[in-house]
Amino acid sequence: MFRTHARIGIEGFGAYLPKYRIRIRDLPLAHGSPSPDFEKAICGPDEDAVTMAKEAVERALRMAGVGRGKIGSILCGTSSNPYSGKPIGTILSKALGMEGAILAADINFSGKSCSEALQLCLGLVGSGMVDYAIASGSDSIPEPGGKGATYSSCGAAAFVIGRESGSSIASIEGSSTWVMDALDTWSVRGSAQRRNSGRFAERVLAQCVIASVKDLLSGLGLSPGDFDHVVLPQSDPKSALDLAKRLGLKPEQMEAGFVLPKAGNVESLSGLLGLIAVLDVAKPSERILVATFGSGAGSDSFSLLVKDAIEGRERGDFLNQVSKKAYIDHKAYLKFLNRNSGGSA
Amino acid sequence: MSVPNYLREAPRRQRMEGTRCKGCGAIHFPPRAVCDRCGGRDLEREELSGTGELVAYTVIMYPPKGFENQAPYAIGIVQLKEGVRILSQIADCDPMELREGMRVEIVIRRIREDGGFIEYGYKFRPV
Amino acid sequence: MRGVAIIGIGCTKVGEHWDKSLRDLAVEASLRAMEDAGLYDADYVLVGNMMSGYLQNQEHLGALVADSLGLQGAGAAKVEAACASGGMAVHMGCQLIASGAADSVLVVGAEKMTDATTPEVTKALAMAEDQEYSAYTGASFIGLNALVARAYMKAYGVEPEDMALFSVICHKHALDNEFAQFRFPITVEAVMNSPIVADPLHLLECAGIGDGAAAVLLASLDGARKIADAPVELLASTVSTDKFSLHQRDDLTSFKAARASAEAAFRRAGLRAEDIDVLEVHDASSALGLIALEDLGFAERGKAAELIRDGGIEIGGRIPTNTFGGLKARGHPVGATGVYQIVELTRQLRGEAGKNQVGGAERGYAQNIGGAGTTITAHILGRVD
Numbered sequence: 001m002f003r004t005h006a007r008i009g010i011e012g013f014g015a016y017l018p019k020y021r022i023r024i025r026d027l028p029l030a031h032g033s034p035s036p037d038f039e040k041a042i043c044g045p046d047e048d049a050v051t052m053a054k055e056a057v058e059r060a061l062r063m064a065g066v067g068r069g070k071i072g073s074i075l076c077g078t079s080s081n082p083y084s085g086k087p088i089g090t091i092l093s094k095a096l097g098m099e100g101a102i103l104a105a106d107i108n109f110s111g112k113s114c115s116e117a118l119q120l121c122l123g124l125v126g127s128g129m130v131d132y133a134i135a136s137g138s139d140s141i142p143e144p145g146g147k148g149a150t151y152s153s154c155g156a157a158a159f160v161i162g163r164e165s166g167s168s169i170a171s172i173e174g175s176s177t178w179v180m181d182a183l184d185t186w187s188v189r190g191s192a193q194r195r196n197s198g199r200f201a202e203r204v205l206a207q208c209v210i211a212s213v214k215d216l217l218s219g220l221g222l223s224p225g226d227f228d229h230v231v232l233p234q235s236d237p238k239s240a241l242d243l244a245k246r247l248g249l250k251p252e253q254m255e256a257g258f259v260l261p262k263a264g265n266v267e268s269l270s271g272l273l274g275l276i277a278v279l280d281v282a283k284p285s286e287r288i289l290v291a292t293f294g295s296g297a298g299s300d301s302f303s304l305l306v307k308d309a310i311e312g313r314e315r316g317d318f319l320n321q322v323s324k325k326a327y328i329d330h331k332a333y334l335k336f337l338n339r340n341s342g343g344s345a
Numbered sequence: 346m347s348v349p350n351y352l353r354e355a356p357r358r359q360r361m362e363g364t365r366c367k368g369c370g371a372i373h374f375p376p377r378a379v380c381d382r383c384g385g386r387d388l389e390r391e392e393l394s395g396t397g398e399l400v401a402y403t404v405i406m407y408p409p410k411g412f413e414n415q416a417p418y419a420i421g422i423v424q425l426k427e428g429v430r431i432l433s434q435i436a437d438c439d440p441m442e443l444r445e446g447m448r449v450e451i452v453i454r455r456i457r458e459d460g461g462f463i464e465y466g467y468k469f470r471p472v
Numbered sequence: 473m474r475g476v477a478i479i480g481i482g483c484t485k486v487g488e489h490w491d492k493s494l495r496d497l498a499v500e501a502s503l504r505a506m507e508d509a510g511l512y513d514a515d516y517v518l519v520g521n522m523m524s525g526y527l528q529n530q531e532h533l534g535a536l537v538a539d540s541l542g543l544q545g546a547g548a549a550k551v552e553a554a555c556a557s558g559g560m561a562v563h564m565g566c567q568l569i570a571s572g573a574a575d576s577v578l579v580v581g582a583e584k585m586t587d588a589t590t591p592e593v594t595k596a597l598a599m600a601e602d603q604e605y606s607a608y609t610g611a612s613f614i615g616l617n618a619l620v621a622r623a624y625m626k627a628y629g630v631e632p633e634d635m636a637l638f639s640v641i642c643h644k645h646a647l648d649n650e651f652a653q654f655r656f657p658i659t660v661e662a663v664m665n666s667p668i669v670a671d672p673l674h675l676l677e678c679a680g681i682g683d684g685a686a687a688v689l690l691a692s693l694d695g696a697r698k699i700a701d702a703p704v705e706l707l708a709s710t711v712s713t714d715k716f717s718l719h720q721r722d723d724l725t726s727f728k729a730a731r732a733s734a735e736a737a738f739r740r741a742g743l744r745a746e747d748i749d750v751l752e753v754h755d756a757s758s759a760l761g762l763i764a765l766e767d768l769g770f771a772e773r774g775k776a777a778e779l780i781r782d783g784g785i786e787i788g789g790r791i792p793t794n795t796f797g798g799l800k801a802r803g804h805p806v807g808a809t810g811v812y813q814i815v816e817l818t819r820q821l822r823g824e825a826g827k828n829q830v831g832g833a834e835r836g837y838a839q840n841i842g843g844a845g846t847t848i849t850a851h852i853l854g855r856v857d
Contacts, residue, residue: 019437044437045415046454050465054453082463091465094352095359095453097392326439354604375605381715401724403618403670405610409595412610420611422619422719432719434609440671445626456608466608 001176001219002119004126009168010304011066011132012160012313014059015276016052017041017153017263017321022333024150035237040153040264042328042336043140049080050091052156053138057092060134063313064160065167068096071160072130073103075120077113077137077268081106088138103130110185111233111270112294113137114157118272119175119300121161132162137268141337149194151236153264155321157272169310170279170288172302176216178208179298186295201295205239206246208299209291213247216289216301224248227303228286231257231274233293235265256281257290262322270294275304277318282306346460358466359453361393363429372427395451396472397425404440411459423449423469436468448472475693476569477703477856479576480509481815486653486684486803494521494528494584494683498537501685501808502580506541509689511699515574517541517548520561520581521807523596524550527588537580547574554600555756556842557581558686558810559711559849565690566709575695581811582685593681597806600843602717614678614757616718616844618670621759623724625672628774632672635758636663637780639677639800642755645787646797648827651812653682653803663758677758677800684805686812693856704818707835708740708852718844727845730767737837737850738769745769748852749833750820751785751793752813754841755800764839765793792830795820810840814851821855 018041025036043052053076061068074089081088089104103124107117114137121133138156141149164171184201187194197204209232217223224230230253234240237260244254257274266273271292278288284306291301328336356362363374368385374393379386402421405412412418419435421443435443436454449469456464482504484497492500498519506512517538524530534548553560558581565577585593598607601616624630640660646652658676666676696703712732715721721728738744745768753768755761762776770791771779779785785793796802796816799809817836819825825833838851 044454046436046456046468048455048463050463051452051454094355095465097356097360326437350604357605358608401619401623403615403622403672404668405612405615405670406667407590407594407612407614407669408610409598409607409612410589410591411595413591415610418610420609420615420619422724430719430721432606432609432611432717457610468609 001174001215002122003174004122006126006128007164008122008126008172009162009164010159010170010172011162011168012060012062012064013158013276013279014056014063015155015157015273015318015321016055016059017155018043018047018052019324019326020044020328020336021325022328022330026330027150028330035261038151038261040151041155042333043154045336047140048082049078049138049140050082050088052154053088053136053158054092054095056138056156056158057134057136058096059317060158060160061096066132066160066162068098070131071098071102071134073121073124073133075105075107075117075133075135077107077117078139079108079110079113079267080140109298110295111235111267112292112298112300113268114272115270115292115300118159119177122172122175125161125163132160135159135161137272139267139269151260151265153266155263155266155269155273157269157276167309168307169313170304170306173305174216174220175300175302176212176219177298177300178212178215180208182297184295184297202239204297205233205293206243208297209233209243209293210246212299212301213289213291216303220303222303226287227253227289229256229278229282229288230254231271231278231288231290233270233291234258234260234274235270280315280318282310284308284310346464348460348462351462351464361395361451361467363391363393364388365391372429374429374431393429394426397423397449399443399445399447399449400424400430401445402435402443411457419443434468435470437470473570474572476566476706477691477693477696478688478706478814478818479691479696479700479703480505480511480689481687481818482508483651483686483812483815484684485651486682486805488586489683490586492683494524494530494582495536495540497584497683497685498580498582499540501582501687502537502541502578505578505687505689509700511576511689514543514546514576514578514689516568516577517543517546518561518565518577518579519550520558520579520811521550521583522552522554522557523583523806526596526599528584553847554842555754555806556810556840556847556849557807558812559838559840559851560810560842560847562688562810562814562851563709563711563849566706569690569692575692577690578687579690579811580685580687581808583805583807584683585681585805586683590681606717606719612670614673615670617678617757617759618673619718620724620763620844621672621757624759624763627725630762630777632664633660634777634780635762636660636677638755638758638761639663641780641786642794642798642800645795645828646801649796649802652797652801653680654797654801673757673759679756679799679804682803682805684803684808686808686815688811688814702822703856704821705854705856706851707854708737708850710736710740711847711849712736713847714845716846726763726767726773727848729845729848730764730839733848733850734768737852741852743835743852748791748835748837750795750817750830750836751791752817752836752838753793753798754839755794755798756804756841760841761798768837768839787828787830795825795828795830810849813838813840814853817853821853
């Protein structure tokens, strides 16, 4: 388990989902049996990982009330930065008026890109290198079709991290990680094709998540029953349920953080969109376990304790994001994907 | 658009940096060197709220070069809370639902990709 | 200040001149004007043009046209004020004559638009607007017209059909104009059934894309009396500007620069709107035609539609307007338009308008607009007896 020298708090969080939705049942599916009532978000033709990240980061900063001059790093977990080699943080630093002495990097580790960014921010703040750090994640859907793409969604999330104080809305009790070399789902650079190793992939996911969660729990001396809310990776409905069963979790622990039906699965945000949904409704003193999974493969897990300051904050943003929507059909969906994947804005 | 032009304008396009006249308090967007209300020349930079209401709108069916792939799209005149009027595309909207007086807020979106790079700038969306 | 007179006029047909270059068009119109005057000379050549830099990659039009006409040695310059480039060129020509800086000035407005695709032309036209804060949004010029139209309709309860009628009458007037681009009649129904260009404006009520050139030869009034049989005097030439961008103005239903340039022109000429017999307005879209009638004092605010419905702007009506088709039907080769207007008024005042002749026309008024009401020129012409 990771421990920081200083206690770390979450000062603000924000989520963004584009307005457009498609119902899973409106997708012609090649594989699997879908959950027909589920829906996912798709960016408008003029949106991308940068514009979505900007929305989420701006919301997180507003909630945190931290001066932009105090931000020391902005990390963005993403697999769909429209630029290669130019981190999203550079563009955000301009748009948010905080260019200067800021560490800016894209973090790329498929599903756990954003949680990896969060881990790094814990280190940056915990070591005293920076006062405040932004961990964000943002993704648009890269390619239509292919297994795993069914629930693939668009959106962004961001957290402002600082040393724990009276203004923190949650404290991070500890974090853990687990990494291994595996080919569960992957694509080779230059190829649009996404591959999947089937049953083996399911095993990799369970192995990584359970390993990181177990390490975290033993480090903190906690058991699964100690958590009021648990958020697990949710790239599809089945894997989340299987994991919950294997960890001995009750349905009510999973309820608030299960966002797949309404938000789909944003590639880089495994679990963290669910964390935001939980923080939107959490009460002081509640304990939250969140675990993420990234193909390739690895898992991050965090234990959070909700603080009193959360009561005074304007929350409910995730619910707002979920409820503001306009449905599109499959034809419009393909058109949007086409525009998002290249050519003119 | 050239790269220097894009980066030079980014503070205006991405966070509505305008000016305030220290003499008469008038707010301007884009920033001015001379106040258009009192003629004063002592002005300071100020970020505008980015919220306001739609004064007039239309839908562009025959777009200029650089915007071909986006048509049809709505543009409108937005009166910001500060009283300043600006022209903008209206994002995330069904043009049939637009109304004069509708409340709108700023978003940053892709504007176009003319020069081989992505121009990000403001649009407004219904609140 | 010396009086200014028009001693020669000439123009090409407006249309798709696939076989003629910008230079060819300018030369053709200029030679006709000089032939009309019987004077193949000018101290100065002014070329009204908006888009040659973008559409032809050609600037420095003043010397280019002067040389093509064999007028090496003359002073020469391009005059650009967006769609008011033609009117502005005439205005500058007037200043040269009135001040005594030149005794003869050839003003030629020319634009060659069909060398480019429609999106390119649309982009070029949008260069009249603030590139960094208006054109940047993807607003087309007609889009800005549409904002004006919508605000105007809302303010005065004007129906789309009321506006369409303006364009219908322009087409009627163009039927007998051999220089017009669109010589066919249209109906209100046809306008309403044509595609929307930018809501609420339809294709058949917006000026199109065309090539053309028009020229006038200016001289001092005293000089003109010696050369020309029936010179026409420029009683007033004024220009006014407004806040650059449409969206910065509080009132979208009236153009301050139109009112200011009109007021100055009427004052200079010692005339009132009632004294004008024939009118040319800048109907880039139908809505601008209605607003012009009100801004210039020919109709009360919000009442232009009534004037039009009552036949007021037709030949024989109270104030015959756009008697050769206006921007909509004669055509709108942008930088040439303001000069076409002067050519057409001169034909009326000389009694050379054929079937379109306004009986007893003695004074004419031309309004030319650059940008969305940003730069507006006013010219009042009078017959010299």
